[in-house]
Amino acid sequence: MESLDDEGVVLRVGEVAARHGDDPHRLVQILRDVQAALHHVPAAALDGLAQRLGLARVQVEGVATFYSHLSATARGHYHFLFSDGYTDRMLGREALVEQLCAALGVERGVPSADGRVTIEDTACTGLCDQGPAGLVNGRPLSGLGPMRIETIAGLVKLGVPVDEWPQELFDVADNIHRRDLLLAGPIQSGDGVRAVLERGAEATLAEVERAGLRGRGGAGFPTARKWGFCRQAEADERVVACNADEGEPGTFKDRVLLHTQPDLVFEGMTVCARVIGARRGLVYLRGEYAFLREPLEAVLAERRRQGLLGKAILGAEGFDFDIEIHLGAGAYICGEESAMIESLEGHRGTPRIRPPFPVVSGYLGLPTVVDNVESFAAAGAIAAHGGDWFCACGTAESTGTKLLSVAGDCARPGIYEFPFGVTVAEVLEACGGSGARAVQVGGPSGTCIGQTEFSRRIAFEDLATGGAFTVFGPGRDMVEVALHHSRFFAHESCGFCTPCRVGTSVLAQGLERIARGGAGRADLEPLKQLSGVMRSMSHCGLGMTAANPFMQTLERFPEDYEERLAGDDVMPAFDLDAALAEARALSGRDDAHAHLEQRHG
Amino acid sequence: MADGTITIDGQTVPFTEGQTIMQAAEAAGVYIAHLCHHPEFRPHGSCKLCTVKAGGRHVAACTAPASDGLEVENESEELAAGRRALLQLLFVEGNHYCPFCERSGNCQLQALAYRYGMVEPHFPHFYPQREVDASHPDVVLERNRCILCALCVRASRDVDGKHVFDIVGRGIHARLAVNSASGRLADTDLAPGDRALEVCPVGAIIVRGRGFAVPIGERLYDHRPINEIGNRVPESEQ
Numbered sequence A: 001m002e003s004l005d006d007e008g009v010v011l012r013v014g015e016v017a018a019r020h021g022d023d024p025h026r027l028v029q030i031l032r033d034v035q036a037a038l039h040h041v042p043a044a045a046l047d048g049l050a051q052r053l054g055l056a057r058v059q060v061e062g063v064a065t066f067y068s069h070l071s072a073t074a075r076g077h078y079h080f081l082f083s084d085g086y087t088d089r090m091l092g093r094e095a096l097v098e099q100l101c102a103a104l105g106v107e108r109g110v111p112s113a114d115g116r117v118t119i120e121d122t123a124c125t126g127l128c129d130q131g132p133a134g135l136v137n138g139r140p141l142s143g144l145g146p147m148r149i150e151t152i153a154g155l156v157k158l159g160v161p162v163d164e165w166p167q168e169l170f171d172v173a174d175n176i177h178r179r180d181l182l183l184a185g186p187i188q189s190g191d192g193v194r195a196v197l198e199r200g201a202e203a204t205l206a207e208v209e210r211a212g213l214r215g216r217g218g219a220g221f222p223t224a225r226k227w228g229f230c231r232q233a234e235a236d237e238r239v240v241a242c243n244a245d246e247g248e249p250g251t252f253k254d255r256v257l258l259h260t261q262p263d264l265v266f267e268g269m270t271v272c273a274r275v276i277g278a279r280r281g282l283v284y285l286r287g288e289y290a291f292l293r294e295p296l297e298a299v300l301a302e303r304r305r306q307g308l309l310g311k312a313i314l315g316a317e318g319f320d321f322d323i324e325i326h327l328g329a330g331a332y333i334c335g336e337e338s339a340m341i342e343s344l345e346g347h348r349g350t351p352r353i354r355p356p357f358p359v360v361s362g363y364l365g366l367p368t369v370v371d372n373v374e375s376f377a378a379a380g381a382i383a384a385h386g387g388d389w390f391c392a393c394g395t396a397e398s399t400g401t402k403l404l405s406v407a408g409d410c411a412r413p414g415i416y417e418f419p420f421g422v423t424v425a426e427v428l429e430a431c432g433g434s435g436a437r438a439v440q441v442g443g444p445s446g447t448c449i450g451q452t453e454f455s456r457r458i459a460f461e462d463l464a465t466g467g468a469f470t471v472f473g474p475g476r477d478m479v480e481v482a483l484h485h486s487r488f489f490a491h492e493s494c495g496f497c498t499p500c501r502v503g504t505s506v507l508a509q510g511l512e513r514i515a516r517g518g519a520g521r522a523d524l525e526p527l528k529q530l531s532g533v534m535r536s537m538s539h540c541g542l543g544m545t546a547a548n549p550f551m552q553t554l555e556r557f558p559e560d561y562e563e564r565l566a567g568d569d570v571m572p573a574f575d576l577d578a579a580l581a582e583a584r585a586l587s588g589r590d591d592a593h594a595h596l597e598q599r600h601g
Numbered sequence B: 001m002a003d004g005t006i007t008i009d010g011q012t013v014p015f016t017e018g019q020t021i022m023q024a025a026e027a028a029g030v031y032i033a034h035l036c037h038h039p040e041f042r043p044h045g046s047c048k049l050c051t052v053k054a055g056g057r058h059v060a061a062c063t064a065p066a067s068d069g070l071e072v073e074n075e076s077e078e079l080a081a082g083r084r085a086l087l088q089l090l091f092v093e094g095n096h097y098c099p100f101c102e103r104s105g106n107c108q109l110q111a112l113a114y115r116y117g118m119v120e121p122h123f124p125h126f127y128p129q130r131e132v133d134a135s136h137p138d139v140v141l142e143r144n145r146c147i148l149c150a151l152c153v154r155a156s157r158d159v160d161g162k163h164v165f166d167i168v169g170r171g172i173h174a175r176l177a178v179n180s181a182s183g184r185l186a187d188t189d190l191a192p193g194d195r196a197l198e199v200c201p202v203g204a205i206i207v208r209g210r211g212f213a214v215p216i217g218e219r220l221y222d223h224r225p226i227n228e229i230g231n232r233v234p235e236s237e238q
């Protein structure tokens, strides 16, 4: 591995910063590039960047230590990140990670002796329909099995650079099983933009309102109302930001939209720009989807060539708008809109205090519309086809269609575009998942339901969802599912506020004790109370929903908990005997008197 | 939003345009529990001790704007239970050994724990390994007691113009770091007289030689509860 002394590092990061115009607001992008070039962000890089960008060193350190894809210690030239979504687990990812570790003689999470290889776990990478999955040097690996792992191990041993590996290893399928409004009839590129120019900004906003479009990122805020607020905000400049962070475990529909319908998404952003009067567009693409960057850049270049982006779009004087892609660096919280804006500005992904809302003060303090990928795609189509076309589909309160990311225990995982109002049972029928024990709608932060509720509908007025639809078949242990997702939230908490920073860890530890049979019935009470505090007192949606997996599985699958609870009482959390281990080692004793008998959790 | 009044637990409290619920309460002498709020600094909103119910919704009083007619619930049983839980979380997250802390009796965390009747930690202790930085001739940074309120961060950055402190790491691994390549306080430009040294609500930033100027038993919160005298760093420790 190329190894640089501190001076070399400073020179190198200086070059990287220069490529980004020495702009401190591009710090996250700069740090990503430093990580890619040096396989880590060494201490000297923090000094070099601080000086170069005019920031305090500790501030740069704060950013560099926030994102999972950045590391203070060197990662291998072959850097594997295995997706640790629960569906990856259901598909046997654990054995595969172990297989690769054994084949390469590497311990998980520890660089190989020669520093060439690192194998680590990471949160769901958004390839749940073709798992077990992962990334090698940022490139996607899907449909992993023992044969593929063997092939990969062989390539690493031979020292074949990742760029020269057979392309088929990196193939990512779209797996679209049902098409409706958005996926069945893509518009010609430019149709939406032409329509907004013909109809005018105000009338276009009215069409989006007539369509009844509500945000597809999960919260369901009326899109026209958001655009209207932004349009009215006092400012010389406004910003359109597309939320492509898609970090909710089990969700992958934005990946497919960006792969199959990028024009429609950009069309929607451009329509929004015209409506609110923005010149600047940003796409925040999750780091795990870095492989989509090049094809998306190509589409943007083509749109510029066609006069659909840039100065005087389609000849309309003063209609200047362009789109820039920013990459995330491994932080689920950056999907929260104000954390995303912080990250776009080169900061830690800490959610902002609201009000002010982004529509009033967003990116660099400018009024900013943040919308989900699918919301922009729908807006683009609405501009072209009109509001009536859209609201003819769906329910009164939830118009149009929803792209569902279906994964887990079903015959045909993939993307299903259904009109809103479809029942869970109907989706299960379509994907070959009938007989399921549970379905998690909207990922771990959403709602987990059992069979008696499968007649419920996917709609904002019933089961709201950002798009995840994860199926758990008969025999799946819901305590394990809750434990897994509690750990996810503890890992992803930004650490800003007390209830979430500490609460998620306490909850994950509590579930660990329950799962291994070390808790009594009375131990549930403090965890339930804590869940309530997290819900009501957290700063943002992450902490507010982080206890959902625990609370919902406890309510709906109490038998899974009952099986494990060791009686009615509280079990001591502290293992007295284990605590004596160090003393035993120091004193060289291991007789009966050097041990304490105690049942513990 | 113009001037107007809100009610806090039924008491009418006036506010001026742009004030938060906390600012209005402070001006009226109504105490709302808090740790990361300080009237001289930008609102931060991280500790959540100030959570109240306003118009039926839970909000942080230190960041939520007051609006005319808003009904605020502050000292209810439910909110007290929530605040107690937050205090317990702060205690188990760090290593707080009050009997040997220089700030005991002057500590706002401890005072609030008394106020909300926290008699046990309730949750398992984390016993984290945290670094104590005794490198500086005038100041000791005792991270075991840091509650990540970022008051020192704001004071150093916004008042001292130095950016000596900041929070690094994520989630439960978040920690207070200082601005030097060595990571040591001695190698920063922190100096006696910095505002950052006078704002820590707990015993994490200790100015040397002042810890026991006033004996335990005669300290700020030893005789009167925090809701009566407010969140203060005693003169003796500044």
Ligand SMILES: Cc1cc2nc3c(=O)[nH]c(=O)nc-3n(C[C@H](O)[C@H](O)[C@H](O)COP(=O)(O)O)c2cc1C
Pocket: A214, A215, A216, A217, A218, A219, A220, A221, A243, A244, A245, A246, A247, A248, A332, A333, A334, A335, A336, A337, A338, A370, A371, A372, A373, A375, A376, A540, A541, A542
């Ligand atoms: C922890 C957290 C993660 C989120 N992740 C995403 C995401 O990955 N994509 C997304 O579009 N919205 C996400 N959201 C919701 C956004 O904050 C915001 O509501 C959304 O981007 C608005 O766009 P929409 O109105 O089109 O839905 C997340 C929210 C929270 C609290």
Ligand code: SF4
Pocket: A333, A350, A351, A492, A493, A494, A495, A496, A497, A498, A500, A501, A538, A539, A540, A541, A542, A543, A544
């Ligand atoms: S709820 Fe969690 S993620 Fe959100 S601000 Fe608080 S600590 Fe950060």
Ligand code: SF4
Pocket: B145, B146, B147, B148, B149, B150, B151, B152, B153, B176, B199, B200, B201, B202, B204, B205
């Ligand atoms: S050292 Fe004190 S003031 Fe600074 S963050 Fe920690 S608790 Fe707050």
Ligand code: FES
Pocket: B033, B034, B035, B036, B037, B044, B045, B046, B047, B048, B049, B050, B051, B060, B061, B062, B063
């Ligand atoms: S005082 Fe309001 S959140 Fe800390």
